[in-house]
Amino acid sequence: MKLRSTFAIAAVAAIGALGFGMSAQAAGTLVSITLTDSAAGMEVISNRNRAVAGPVSFAATNRSPSDLQHEMLVVKVDSDAPVMPYDEKTDRIPEDKIKSLGEIPEIDSGEGGALTLDLSAGTYLLFCNKPGHFKAGMKRLFYVQ
Numbered sequence: 499m500k501l502r503s504t505f506a507i508a509a510v511a512a513i514g515a516l517g518f519g520m521s522a523q524a525a526g527t528l529v530s531i532t533l534t535d536s537a538a539g540m541e542v543i544s545n546r547n548r549a550v551a552g553p554v555s556f557a558a559t560n561r562s563p564s565d566l567q568h569e570m571l572v573v574k575v576d577s578d579a580p581v582m583p584y585d586e587k588t589d590r591i592p593e594d595k596i597k598s599l600g601e602i603p604e605i606d607s608g609e610g611g612a613l614t615l616d617l618s619a620g621t622y623l624l625f626c627n628k629p630g631h632f633k634a635g636m637k638r639l640f641y642v643q
């Protein structure tokens with residue numbers, strides 16, 4: 499009888515752990531990103547620019563009207579005006595000089611991609627690192643509290 503009740507408690511604990519995992523994921527923030535460009539410049543558009551610390555899921559869609567490929571990287575930065583390293587020759591941020599937390603790479607126009615990160619409080623920069631795109635304005639600050 500004692501053995502049986504121990505097993506029952508273990509089973510309840512396992513179900514509890516599973517339930518916690520599922521609710522933690524459901525409680526994460528979903529961020530909808532649009533990557534786009536025009537003659538006026540390039541943009542990372544977000545339906546929200548804040549999230550609570552924890553799982554944050556970015557769903558990015560490339561809405562380029564000129565059939566350009568875009569991508570989205572996430573880095574933690576130390577201010578609202580971060581100074582990023584830049585390689586003028588390649589016209590990109592050198593990715594070996596930053597600590598990318600994750601990336602949705604090479605999204606063709608009309609396509610999408612997703613990335614879930616466990617983010618702590620702080621300021622983050624979302625940007626596209628295709629040649630020239632960062633300088634054309636393809637970046638957005640994102641805040642986690």
Ligand SMILES: [Cu+2]
Binds near residue numbers: 567
């Ligand atoms: Cu781009």
